[in-house]
Amino acid sequence: MTTESLRVARVARVAKVAPRRRRPSALRSLSWAYIIAVIAVTAFPFYWMLRTALSNNYALDTKPSSLLPVGLTLGPFERVFGLATPAQAIAQGGSGASVPFARAFLNSVIYASVVTVCVVFFSTLAAYAFARLEWRGRSIMFRLVLFALMVPGLMTFLPNFLFIKDLGLLNTYPGLILPGALFSAFDIFFLRQFMLGLSREIEEAALIDGAGKLRILFRISIPLTSGPIATLCILGFISMWNDYFWPLLVTSNNEMAPLTLALGVFQQASPESMPDWAGLMAATLVSALPMLVLFMICGRKIINSIGFTGMK
Amino acid sequence: MRRKAIAACIAAAVLPLSAAACSSATSGGGSSGTGSDYTVNWWTWDPNQAAAYEQCIPGFEKAHPGIRVQVSQYDVNDYFTKLTADFVAGNAPDAFQDSLLTDVGELQPLNSYLSSGQLNQYSVGVSSVKGPDGQPYGLPMDWATAAMYYNESAVKQAGLTEQQIQNMTWNPVNGGTFEKIVAHLTIDDNGVRGDQPGFDKNHIKQYGIGVLDAADFSGQTSWFPFAASTGWTMRGPWATSFSYDNPKFIQTMDWVKKLVADGYSPSFNQSTLSDSQLVGSGKVAMTVGGSWEATTFAALPGIKVGIAPTVDGPAGRRSINNSNMNVMWQGSKDKQATFAWMSYQESAACQTKAATYNGSFFPSISSSMNALVSYEQAKGVDLSVFTQQRDQGELIDQVPAKNWTEIGNNLNPIFEAYFLGEKNDSVWQQADQVSAQSIAGTAP
Numbered sequence: 001m002t003t004e005s006l007r008v009a010r011v012a013r014v015a016k017v018a019p020r021r022r023r024p025s026a027l028r029s030l031s032w033a034y035i036i037a038v039i040a041v042t043a044f045p046f047y048w049m050l051r052t053a054l055s056n057n058y059a060l061d062t063k064p065s066s067l068l069p070v071g072l073t074l075g076p077f078e079r080v081f082g083l084a085t086p087a088q089a090i091a092q093g094g095s096g097a098s099v100p101f102a103r104a105f106l107n108s109v110i111y112a113s114v115v116t117v118c119v120v121f122f123s124t125l126a127a128y129a130f131a132r133l134e135w136r137g138r139s140i141m142f143r144l145v146l147f148a149l150m151v152p153g154l155m156t157f158l159p160n161f162l163f164i165k166d167l168g169l170l171n172t173y174p175g176l177i178l179p180g181a182l183f184s185a186f187d188i189f190f191l192r193q194f195m196l197g198l199s200r201e202i203e204e205a206a207l208i209d210g211a212g213k214l215r216i217l218f219r220i221s222i223p224l225t226s227g228p229i230a231t232l233c234i235l236g237f238i239s240m241w242n243d244y245f246w247p248l249l250v251t252s253n254n255e256m257a258p259l260t261l262a263l264g265v266f267q268q269a270s271p272e273s274m275p276d277w278a279g280l281m282a283a284t285l286v287s288a289l290p291m292l293v294l295f296m297i298c299g300r301k302i303i304n305s306i307g308f309t310g311m312k
Numbered sequence: 313m314r315r316k317a318i319a320a321c322i323a324a325a326v327l328p329l330s331a332a333a334c335s336s337a338t339s340g341g342g343s344s345g346t347g348s349d350y351t352v353n354w355w356t357w358d359p360n361q362a363a364a365y366e367q368c369i370p371g372f373e374k375a376h377p378g379i380r381v382q383v384s385q386y387d388v389n390d391y392f393t394k395l396t397a398d399f400v401a402g403n404a405p406d407a408f409q410d411s412l413l414t415d416v417g418e419l420q421p422l423n424s425y426l427s428s429g430q431l432n433q434y435s436v437g438v439s440s441v442k443g444p445d446g447q448p449y450g451l452p453m454d455w456a457t458a459a460m461y462y463n464e465s466a467v468k469q470a471g472l473t474e475q476q477i478q479n480m481t482w483n484p485v486n487g488g489t490f491e492k493i494v495a496h497l498t499i500d501d502n503g504v505r506g507d508q509p510g511f512d513k514n515h516i517k518q519y520g521i522g523v524l525d526a527a528d529f530s531g532q533t534s535w536f537p538f539a540a541s542t543g544w545t546m547r548g549p550w551a552t553s554f555s556y557d558n559p560k561f562i563q564t565m566d567w568v569k570k571l572v573a574d575g576y577s578p579s580f581n582q583s584t585l586s587d588s589q590l591v592g593s594g595k596v597a598m599t600v601g602g603s604w605e606a607t608t609f610a611a612l613p614g615i616k617v618g619i620a621p622t623v624d625g626p627a628g629r630r631s632i633n634n635s636n637m638n639v640m641w642q643g644s645k646d647k648q649a650t651f652a653w654m655s656y657q658e659s660a661a662c663q664t665k666a667a668t669y670n671g672s673f674f675p676s677i678s679s680s681m682n683a684l685v686s687y688e689q690a691k692g693v694d695l696s697v698f699t700q701q702r703d704q705g706e707l708i709d710q711v712p713a714k715n716w717t718e719i720g721n722n723l724n725p726i727f728e729a730y731f732l733g734e735k736n737d738s739v740w741q742q743a744d745q746v747s748a749q750s751i752a753g754t755a756p
Contacts, residue, residue: 061593
C-alpha cells in the first residue's frame with residue numbers, strides 16, 4: 001500500500017477509535033427539558049389515578065388536591081377484586097355491591113380473544129380472495145366492502161341487536177361474539193393491500209410445483225403476511241377488551257358481563273350521589289392492566305403497526 | 313386433498329364458536345322459570361340500593377313460594393339506554409326503579425292491582441307517581457331533599473351560634489339574616505371578614521356560602537330553596553311549560569348574582585369540586601347540599617359538619633323532594649307476581665330492613681324513616697332536619713314533565729349564560745318558551 005492510503009487508513013482508524021464527545025449544547029438541554037415536560041404531563045394523569053386509587057374517599061374530600069394518597073389504603077383494590085365485605089366497602093365510601101371479578105375477567109378474555117381470532121382469520125381469507133383469486137363480480141364486491149368502511153359503527157348497533165334478538169342469542173356467548181367476529185371491512189381492506197404487494201414469483205413457483213390455491217394461502221401468503229396479521233390481532237384485542245356498549249346491549253346478567261361492564265358498578269351510582277372515586281380509579285387501572293402488559297411485551301410492534309396502518 | 317383442506321378450515325372456524333355456545337349461560341333478560349317458579353326481574357341504577365333490597369328477597373320468597381326475585385343494577389348513565397333497548401327487544405325487566413316516569417308509555421297503570429288505600433301508607437312522593445292521566449303508575453320508593461350543611465368550627469370562630477344558623481331568615485331584597493351571616497363567614501386572604509372594612513372581594517380564602525349560581529334548571533341543591541321560599545312555584549304536574557318569567561323568581565336570581573359580585577359565593581364554575589370537597593377542604597363554610605350527602609359529610613375526618621334547615625323566606629321554608637318510584641313494565645309476563653314483589657318491597661317491613669342495611673336511601677314510609685333516623689343517630693348523623701321538613705309540609709314534590717333530559721340540555725345553557733353575565737333578566741321569558749318547546753318536543 002502507498003503511504004498516502006496508509007495515512008488515510010490511520011486517520012480513519014483514529015477517528016473510529018476516539019470519537020469526539022460533543023459538549024451538551026443549550027439546544028440539547030432544551031430538547032431534554034421539553035421531552036421531560038411532555039412525559040410528565042402525559043404520565044401525570046396515570047399517577048393521579050394511582051394516587052386516588054390508594055386513597056380513602058372521605059379523607060380525599062378534606063384534601064382534594066393533595067399529591068400523595070390521602071388516608072393510604074388498599075381498600076379500593078379489594079373492592080375491585082370483590083374481596084371487601086359490604087361493611088368495609090361502605091365504611092370507605094364504596095357502594096357495598098359485589099364485583100364478580102373472576103367471572104368477568106374470564107368473559108372478557110373469551111370475548112376479546114375469540115372475536116379477534118375469528119375476525120382476523122376470516123379477513124385473511126377474504127383478503128386473499130380479493131387479492132389473488134380471479135372471479136366474476138370481484139371488483140363490485142370489493143367496492144361494497146369499501147362502502148361498508150364508510151358506515152359508522154354506531155349505526156350498526158341497533159340492527160345487530162334486533163337481529164341477534166330474533167336469533168334468540170341475546171345474553172349468550174355467540175350473541176356477544178358473532179357480530180364483531182364475522183366481518184371487518186378495515187381488516188379485509190388492509191390485508192388485501194398488503195397481499196397485493198407480495199411478490200408473485202414465489203406463488204407462481206409453488207403453482208408450478210403443484211400447490212393448490214389453499215395450500216399457497218396457508219403455506220406462503222399467510223407466513224409472509226404475519227406482520228400485518230399480528231398487527232390486526234393486537235389492535236383488535238385491545239379494542240374488544242375495552243368494548244363496553246355492545247356487551248351492555250346484549251348481556252343481561254352478571255354471568256355474561258365482561259370486565260368493562262362489571263366494573264361499571266363503580267361509576268356514578270345515581271344522578272344524586274357521589275361516585276366511589278377511589279374504587280373507580282382502582283377499577284380503571286385494573287382493567288387497563290392487561291393492555292399495559294401487552295404493550296410492554298409487544299410495544300415496539302404496536303408502534304410500528306400504528307404507523308403502518310396510519311390509524312389508531 | 314383440496315377438499316380436505318377446505319373442510320379442515322371450516323371445522324377450525326366453527327369449533328371455537330360451538331365450544332363457546334356450549335358454555336353459554338341461559339338466555340333471556342326477561343323472566344324464565346324452572347317448573348312453576350317465576351323469576352321477577354327488578355332493576356335499579358344504584359348499587360347501594362341493589363345491595364339493600366336484596367336483603368328483602370329471602371323473606372319475600374318464603375312468603376311467596378313459586379316466585380323468585382333477581383335484582384340487577386346498571387350504571388345510571390346507561391340505565392335508561394339499556395331500558396329502552398330492552399323495551400324494543402321485548403326483554404325489559406318486570407319492574408324497575410324509575411325517576412320522573414320517563415317512559416310512562418311503557419308502564420303498566422297500577423289501579424287494578426292496588427288495594428284500596430294502599431297508597432296512604434306512604435308519607436312522601438305520592439303525587440310523583442301519578443301519570444299524565446292521573447292514574448298511579450308506581451309505588452313511591454324513596455325521597456331526597458336539600459338542607460344547609462355548615463362547618464361547625466368555622467361558625468364558632470366567626471362568633472356565631474348554632475341557633476342563628478338553624479333559624480336563618482331570607483328575603484330577595486336585602487337577604488335577611490342569611491346574608492349577614494354569610495358575609496360574616498366569608499374571610500379573604502388577609503383574614504378580613506366580609507362585613508368588615510378593608511374586605512377584598514377578589515381574594516377570598518373561605519366563602520360564606522357554596523355554589524348558588526348553578527346551571528341547573530331545577531336548582532334543587534342551589535337556588536331553589538331561596539326562590540321557592542318567596543311563594544314562587546316552578547310548575548304543576550305534567551305542565552306544558554315552566555314559569556321562570558315571574559317577578560319573584562327574577563328577583564331571587566338577581567340577588568344570587570349580587571351575592572356572587574359581593575364575593576360571598578363562588579362565581580360561576582369557579583370550582584369543579586363537589587359540595588363535600590368544598591366544605592371538607594375549608595373553601596366554603598356553608599353549602600346547600602342534598603340529603604343523600606348527609607352520611608358523606610358525617611364521615612369526613614377532622615371536621616364536624618352540622619345540618620340546618622333551608623332559609624325561612626317570605627312564604628316559609630321550601631325544598632324540592634325527589635322521589636323515585638317502583639314501576640311495572642306493561643309487557644311483564646306475570647303481573648300478579650311482579651306486583652306481589654313490588655308491594656312487598658315497598659312495605660314497611662322491607663323498607664326498614666333495606667334502609668337500615670346501608671343507609672342508602674330515605675324510605676317513603678314514616679315508620680321506616682324513623683327506624684333509619686335512629687340507625688343513623690347511632691352513627692352520629694342527625695337526620696331530624698329532613699324529617700321536620702317532611703312533617704311541616706315544606707317539601708315540594710318534583711313532579712314529572714315530558715322530555716326531562718332534553719329540557720335540561722336546552723335550559724341549562726340559558727342559566728349558564730345568565731350567571732356568566734352574558735344575558736340579563738330578559739332571558740327568563742325566553743327560558744319559558746324554550747321549556748314549553750322542550751316539553752312538547754318541538755325544540756330546534
